[in-house]
Amino acid sequence: NAGVTQTPKFQVLKTGQSMTLQCAQDMNHNSMYWYRQDPGMGLRLIYYSASEGTTDKGEVPNGYNVSRLNKREFSLRLESAAPSQTSVYFCASSEGRSTQYFGPGTRLTVL
C-alpha cells in the first residue's frame, strides 16, 4: 500500500516549456487535489477532483490544467511554464470530505 505517489520528484524547466506532473493513489479515494507550496506560505489549492470525471478550480488555477484519468490518477499540466510557477507541488487524496493524505511532493524550478 504505497498511499499517494508523485512523479517526478524534481524537475527543472526553461520558461515556455511544458510538462505534466503525475499523481496516483491506491486507497480507492474519490477525491484528489493538487496544491502548491511556496516559502513562508501555506499550501494553496490549484485544482481538485471530487470524483472521476469531474474537476474544479481552486484558489490559484491560472496557468495549469488537470486531468482525472481514472479513479487512481490525477495529473497536473503546465502548458507554458513561467518562473512564477517555481514551487513545490503536492498531490493529495481523500475519501469524500474526510482526512487528506499527501504525496511526497515534486520540486519544480522554472528558469
Next chain:
Amino acid sequence: KQEVTQIPAALSVPEGENLVLNCSFTDSAIYNLQWFRQDPGKGLTSLLLIQSSQREQTSGRLNASLDKSSGRSTLYIAASQPGDSATYLCAVRPYNNNDMRFGAGTRLTVKP
C-alpha cells in the same frame, strides 16, 4: 474569502514542556479542520481531523480543540520531545465546497 492564520510562525521550547499551537480562521462556515505535520523536504502527515460539530479530538500526546463560533483551533502537545520538531499546519474545509485553505504553519523546535 476564508483566511487562516497561525501564530506564532516559529516556536522553540525545551524538551518536556507542554505547548499550544494556535490556528484562527475568518469564516465560521466550515465543514472540518485538520492539523498536519510537515518535516523538512517532506509531504504532510495528518495528525487530527475535527468535524465542525465536534469540540475536540485526541491522539496520544496530541489534543486538538475547535471553537467554530470564535474561529479558533488549538493543537496541544503534551510532554514535548525532540522528535516533535517539525512545521505544524492547520487547514480548513469550507462547508459548501472543497476549496481547502491552509495556514502558513508554525515551525516548532524542541531542544533536548
